[in-house]
Amino acid sequence: MTEETGQRVRSGYHHGGLREALLLAAEQELIEKGIEGFTLRGVAKRAGVSHAAPAHHFRDTSDLLTALAAVAATRFRDTMKQRQAKSPGDARSQFIASGQGYIEFALDNPALFGLMFGSRRPDFSSEEFSRPSFESFMVLVKDVADLRGDNALDHVEGRADILTAWSLVHGLANLLIAGRLRFLEADLKADRDGTILRALERVVPGDRRG
């Protein structure tokens, strides 16, 4: 009996691609059990191996969660960049697009989003996790800088623009995931992107509105 797992093949005894399979299983475990109910044994069972097998690939639970957070951060960054690539245009539309991408990722991957931003279990000093996280941040910095026409990080007002935009998308994502926006339910159902857009428009750096 052989079965496909990525590029490799299971050959009875040896799995062939257990590391990747464990990451997939961990994501599923996180989705179904939440970070509070996440166990290594559960992940192993999901991947179809004995509960001692993961030790050959991950030192402990935290090590596995760090690797999963790295996968998440990479997907997160790519979601934002892809959303920008899909709607090229001026600095304003790029700003809006990355914000929509931020929220799109959070809604499509609430468990991974919570792992990255709401848990202390992954190791934040890990290079593979922190690098894509930093690159996501730099997408936002660039958007704000392009709108302002200066290096936003160098000025108090530029940093305030960055903070405002980041806080808005982050809070919006969290409130949506937590299901706290019942007062907006009808708007979201009618036009989700448009509803999010109305909020994003209010924090475009330098914009005037009325």
Add this chain to the structure above:
Amino acid sequence: MTEETGQRVRSGYHHGGLREALLLAAEQELIEKGIEGFTLRGVAKRAGVSHAAPAHHFRDTSDLLTALAAVAATRFRDTMKQRQAKSPGDARSQFIASGQGYIEFALDNPALFGLMFGSRRPDFSSEEFSRPSFESFMVLVKDVADLRGDNALDHVEGRADILTAWSLVHGLANLLIAGRLRFLEADLKADRDGTILRALERVVPGDRRG
């Protein structure tokens, strides 16, 4: 041996105020262990009673966490209202004050804030938890309505103003708690309230800025 616990007194065998003592112990447990490491036995030990004692006051762990979330939501609402009372003025300054109160509570009570907004363990349908939560929401709705001069909930743009303000303070609070604002560290250290203020100013409904 007697010892003060609220209004009542421990008399050797009977505690005298165990329910309140358990809530205090649960808050401490949550602060030190996080929601992931929160256990009923830990709470009982902290309160100085046997691990079977809490059963006389709380059905199970979820019941205790719901009661704690109710305490948190009440304190949260009061923090916002007190901050507004301390700085009376026009609608704009009331809006800013409640936002500052929102973030003040989150920074002073990160564990309780996480319990209210980031966990699924408390029972959200509980009246004692949902009522003060709703009242907090209505503080924000009133602030926006006063600034707009209409019933904000009745219009798409009003709801977008509410969403924007709530998302901003909520995201800012979460990012501060998670320690993700290292790029702002110097600003926050120099003038925390002022730094937060600069973000809040950007989402005052109807405001123009440049």
Add this chain to the structure above:
DNA sequence: TGTACATCAGTGAACGCGCGTTCACTGATGTAC
């Protein structure tokens, strides 16, 4: 191409631990008379 052998990546039994829950109990308190 075949054989010997080292290494790798699994298995499954066993361990000690802390958890929530149950249960018979007991000490303290409140009430009826």
Add this chain to the structure above:
DNA sequence: TGTACATCAGTGAACGCGCGTTCACTGATGTAC
């Protein structure tokens, strides 16, 4: 004021469970010759 008794709010031992971790093992793979 005293006594009897019901009720309340604790104790502590016991339970079964799932957890992470360890360990001797074994099957599969890769390499040297």
